[in-house]
Amino acid sequence: xxxxxxxxxxxxxxxxxxxxxxxxxxxxxxxxxxxxxxxxxxxxxxxxxxxxxxxxxxxxxxxxxxxxxxxxxxxxxxxxxxxxxxxxxxxxxxxxxxxxxxxxxxxxxxxxxxxxxxxxxxxxxxxxxxxxxxxxxxxxxxxxxxxxxxxxxxxxxxxxxxxxxxxxxxxxxxxxxxxxxxxxxxxxxxxxxxxxxxxxxxxxxxxxxxxxxxxxxxxxxxxxxxxxxxxxxxxxxxxxxxxxxxxxxxxxxxxxxxxxxxxxxxxxxxxxxxxxxxxxxxxxxxxxxxxxxxxxxxxxxxxxxxxxxxxxxxxxxxxxxxxxxxxxxxxxxxxxxxxxxxxxxxxxxxxxxxxxxxxxxxxxxxxxxxxxxxxxxxxxxxxxxxxxxxxxxxxxxxxxxxxxxxxxxxxxxxxxxxxxxxxxxxxxxxxxxxxxxxxxxxxxxxxxxxxx
Amino acid sequence: xxxxxxxxxxxxxxxxxxxxxxxxxxxxxxxxxxxxxxxxxxxxxxxxxxxxxxxxxxxxxxxxxx
Numbered sequence: 376x377x378x379x380x381x382x383x384x385x386x387x388x389x390x391x392x393x394x395x396x397x398x399x400x401x402x403x404x405x406x407x408x409x410x411x412x413x414x415x416x417x418x419x420x421x422x423x424x425x426x427x428x429x430x431x432x433x434x435x436x437x438x439x440x441x442x443x444x445x446x447x448x449x450x451x452x453x454x455x456x457x458x459x460x461x462x463x464x465x466x467x468x469x470x471x472x473x474x475x476x477x478x479x480x481x482x483x484x485x486x487x488x489x490x491x492x493x494x495x496x497x498x499x500x501x502x503x504x505x506x507x508x509x510x511x512x513x514x515x516x517x518x519x520x521x522x523x524x525x526x527x528x529x530x531x532x533x534x535x536x537x538x539x540x541x542x543x544x545x546x547x548x549x550x551x552x553x554x555x556x557x558x559x560x561x562x563x564x565x566x567x568x569x570x571x572x573x574x575x576x577x578x579x580x581x582x583x584x585x586x587x588x589x590x591x592x593x594x595x596x597x598x599x600x601x602x603x604x605x606x607x608x609x610x611x612x613x614x615x616x617x618x619x620x621x622x623x624x625x626x627x628x629x630x631x632x633x634x635x636x637x638x639x640x641x642x643x644x645x646x647x648x649x650x651x652x653x654x655x656x657x658x659x660x661x662x663x664x665x666x667x668x669x670x671x672x673x674x675x676x677x678x679x680x681x682x683x684x685x686x687x688x689x690x691x692x693x694x695x696x697x698x699x700x701x702x703x704x705x706x707x708x709x710x711x712x713x714x715x716x717x718x719x720x721x722x723x724x725x726x727x728x729x730x731x732x733x734x735x736x737x738x739x740x741x742x743x744x745x746x747x748x749x750x751x752x753x754x755x756x757x758x759x760x761x762x763x764x765x766x767x768x769x770x771x772x773x774x775x776x777x778x779x780x781x782x783x784x785x786x787x788x789x790x791x792x793x794x795x796x797x798x799x800x801x802x803x804x805x806x807x808x809x810x811x812x813x814x815x816x817x818x819x820x821x822x823x824x825x826x827x
Numbered sequence: 828x829x830x831x832x833x834x835x836x837x838x839x840x841x842x843x844x845x846x847x848x849x850x851x852x853x854x855x856x857x858x859x860x861x862x863x864x865x866x867x868x869x870x871x872x873x874x875x876x877x878x879x880x881x882x883x884x885x886x887x888x889x890x891x892x893x
Contacts, residue, residue, distance in 0.1 A: 555847075
C-alpha cells in the first residue's frame, strides 16, 4: 500500500525542505523507516502547522479560525513510501512516535479525469465481450436463443449490425411495430442510435431475436428528426404487452431496452401537478411500465447522461435527473462505466424521482463498437450501457424464462451480484455496482442445484 | 374508439385517430388516447369519467452525449 509519512525532523532540516532555493532529498530527511520502502524519487514537501488564530483557541481543533505556520519549529515534512499490504495496520499504528514520524496516511490513486462526451473510445466491443464473459455464458447455454429482445429507439439497420458484428442477426418483423405514420420496414431503418443499441444488445446475447420499435421516429409538428412523444412509447408498450401475452406462459421472456428519456421539465407539467410525468407514478406511462413488468417483461432504461461531472448540454433538470420510468421501481436503471470500470462522467446520478435507489447497476459504454456514428466514434452514453445490460438479461432468459425466474427476482440477482464500486454498498454513482457475470452464473448454478 | 368519443363528448377532430385507443392496463380495462389541448381543456372542465389530462413530454435518445 502506498503511504504518505509525515515527519517532524530538526528545524534546520524543515527549513531546508521549505526553502525553494534548496533541494532536499528523501534521504536527507530520513535514513530509513522500519517496514517502509521510501520513494527516493519523491521530493520532500514541507507542510504548515495549523495554529489557532486566537491565543485562547483549542490547539487540537480544526473547526475554528486558523493560521498556518511554516516556522521551522512548527512545520513538518511529508515523504512517500510503500508498506507491505499484510503489515499496513501494524505499521500505521507503531510508526508514529518513532524516528520523527508524526503520522502515516494512505496515498490513494487519484483519477485525472472521467470519460466525457466527445472523448475518444475507451477500449472496444471485444473488451466488453470479454468483460461480459460471453464465452462462459455461451458454455452455460445462455446466448439469447429463443429470447425476444425489443429495442425501442430510432429503428434498427440489421445489415449494418450484422456487418459490424460479423455474424447474422435476426429481426422479428412480424412482432415489430412502428408509431402511426413512420415510414420504413423493421430492420431497414437508417443507421443511427437504434442501430447502435441493437449492436450493443447482441454482444452478450448473439442469438436473441430483435423486435424493432422505432418509437423515436414519430413525426409531429415542431419535433426534430430524432425524438418522439411519450405517448408513442405508451402505444409501443401496449403493443409489447400483446407480444408478451401471446407467448406460452411457461417460456415467456421479453426483454425491452430503452435508451431514451426526457431531458427537460419544459415539456412536462410541474411536479405536484396531477398530470405530471417525471415524479408521478400514476402517469399512464409509469402505469403501463409497471403493468408490463408485472406481466413478465424485463424492462431496462438508461439512467441518462446528466452526470454532474460532464452533463449533456440538453440536461435541464436542476437536480435528480433520473426521472419518470427511468427511475421506476420495476425497471433496471442502468448507469455507464468504461471498460476500465470507471464511471463515465456523464452517467446520471441518483436519487431517482420515482424511486430513490437509482441507478440500479452499471454496464459498459464509451467503447468502439457499432460505428453507427462513424468509424472513430464510440458507442457512448448510458444509451450504450443499457442495451449491453439488456443483452445480458436476454442471455440469462435463454434458460431462465419469467416462469422460472421472475423479472423482480432477476433484478435482485443483478443487484446482489454486482461488483460494488464507489462507496461501500449502494451509492448514487454506481448503484449496486457493475454487472458481474461470473457472480450471476454462480448464483444461477446454485439456484438450479437447489431446484433439482 | 367510437364508444370513448361518445362517453367523453368528443369528436374525431378532437383526437389523434391514427394513435387510436391504446390499452394501458388491459387487466383493469384502462385505455388512453391522444387529444388536442383544447379537448383536454374541455374534458377538465366537463366533469367526465376519465383520469388526466396527462403530460406528453418529448423523449430523446440518451446518446451520444452532446
